[in-house]
């Protein structure tokens with residue numbers, strides 16, 4: 001009986017210490033630093049010359065998420081001077097009701113599964129450039145910043161490839 005009473009007291013004092021610790025960090029449990037997904041094999045479909053209605057292209061890559069929770073690619077910003085003033089969009093290619101393939105924004109972003117990866121590739125997920133102001137020759141480089149659902153960002157460099165050389 002005496003033992004259980006002192007155990008209960010110890011329990012209460014432990015609770016008091018935990019509450020005091022929470023108060024010090026603003027009443028929120030400490031959260032680990034958010035993880036930034038990695039990007040590899042980043043490339044952009046080359047646009048050798050601007051033609052009417054064709055001033056657009058897509059960026060492709062493989063994103064890996066080493067963390068224990070899913071992370072979404074929710075946005076991207078062009079950082080290449082003079083390339084485009086139009087905000088980039090996160091797209092997917094889907095079959096429409098009419099059976100035609102079409103592009104659309106990805107609701108909620110592209111999921112990079114926990115401890116997994118996702119590949120953006122032609123005919124599937126891509127980062128969309130609209131209204132290009134200058135061509136993107138094969139072999140040239142484009143820079144952009146990826147934005148993730150956990151608030152992290154990653155700067156990437158995409159090399160321009162001819163779509164016909166894409167082997168995937």
Ligand SMILES: [Cu+2]
Nearest residue numbers: 091103126128
């Ligand atoms: Cu698109």
